[in-house]
Amino acid sequence: MRTVATTASVPAGRRFNHWQDAVCDVFVELDCQAVSDRPFFGEITSEQCDDLHFSVVRSCDQNVRRTPARIRAAKHEVLLISVQASGTGMVIQDGREVRLGPGDFACYDSTRPYTLSFGDTFEQLVLHMPRALLLDRLGRTELITARAVRGNTPVGGLAFSYLRQAASVLGNVDTQTAARLSEISLALVTTAFADLLQRERPDGAASPSWARTALIYRAKAVIDNQLDDPSLNPAAIADAVGISLRYLQALFQAEGTTVSDWIWCKRLERSRRRLIDPLLAHESIAQVALGCGFTELAHFSRRFKGAFGQSPSEYRARRDTNV
Secondary structure, rough: OOEEEEOOOOHHHHHHHHHHHHHHHHOOEEEEEEEEOOOEEEEEEEEEEEEEEEEEEOOOOOOOOOHHHHHHHHOOOEEEEEEEEEOOOOHHHHOOOOEEOOEEEEEEOOOOOOOOOEOOOEEEEEEEEEEEHHHHHHOOOOHHHHOOEOOOOOOHHHHHHHHHHHHHHHHOHHEEEHHHHHHHHHHHHHHHHHHHHHHHOOOOOHHHHHHHHHHHHHHHHHHOOOOOOOOOOOOHHHHHHHHOOOHHHHHHHOOOOOOHHHHHHHHOOOOOOOHHHHHOOOHHHHHHHHHHHOOOOHHHHHHHHHHHHOHHHHHHHHHHHHH
16 A cells, blocks of 8 residues: 655645654654755655565655664664665664665664764665564674665665565555565565675675574575475474584574474465465465465364464455455
8 A cells, every 4th residue: 555745735844843753654763853954855655565665765955863762662673774766875873884875775773773864865765674574584683784785786786676666566566466576575685685794704704693694594495495395394404404403493592483383384374375365266275285384274274273363264255355
C-alpha cells in the first residue's frame, strides 16, 4: 500500500514541524534540524511489503539525529539503509562517518545514536525493517553501520540498480511478487555488505566476527535451499558448510536458537507463504507440506496451528476470503 507524506500543502511556517512528525511516523523517533533559512520542502513516498518498507525521500538541507532519549522511549528496534539517488548525505554512527554520493548506500541501527546530515537538495531510497530481519542474515550490526557500499563497485552497482527498480514497481505488482522482490532486495544488500567487509581487510581475509557471520549465513542458505528434503539435519548442514557439528550448534546458540528449531521455523514460514500464494492455489495442503519437508500431514497440521493459531486449511480459507 502506497502512502505519501508531503509538506506541499502546509503553510511555510509550519512545514518543518510537519516534516519532523512525518519522519517520525514513517521511520523512527528522530530530532530534525533545519540548517538554512531557505524555504523548506519534503516528501516521503512509501510502499510496504510484509516487514520491509521502501521509502523514497525527497527534501533539502537538514540534520537528523537519533538521540539516547529517543532510543530509551522507543517501542521497536529498526534497521535502516539509505540508498543515495541524488545529492549527497552523511551517515554517522558507531564512531564512523561516511559520505554518500549517488549510487552509494549505508546502514544505521535505531538501537544506537546516529546522525544523518544533508547540505543541499537530495533524494534517497530508504529501506527500513525490524532489526531482527537483517540480524538473521548479518549478525552484529556494529560491523556494517556507517560504511558505504559504493555504487561504482560490481556488487554495489548491481544492488543499487535493483533496489531502485524494485521500489518503483512494488505498488504495481501483486502481494506475492512484491514479497519475492523484497526477499531478493535483502539478499543483495546482505551480499553487498559481505563484499564490502571482505574488501576492506588489508589481506583480503574476513575478520573473526565476520567469519562467524559468514558461516552462519552459509548454513542458513543451505537450510533454505534444502527445506524440501525431509532428511535435512544439523549434521548434513555442518558437512555442507565444512565445519564441525559442535561449532555449527554453537553458532546458532549464540543467536538464541538451535539448528533444528531454525529448520522447523523456516519450514513453517515457507508453508505459510505457499498456502497464500495465488500461483500455488492448485496445490493441496498435503503437497504444500511435502514441499516444505514434512512427511506426515498430521504432524504438519499440529506444527502449523501451534505457530500461527489456525490449521493450514483455515489459514488458506482466510486468505481466499480476503482476496
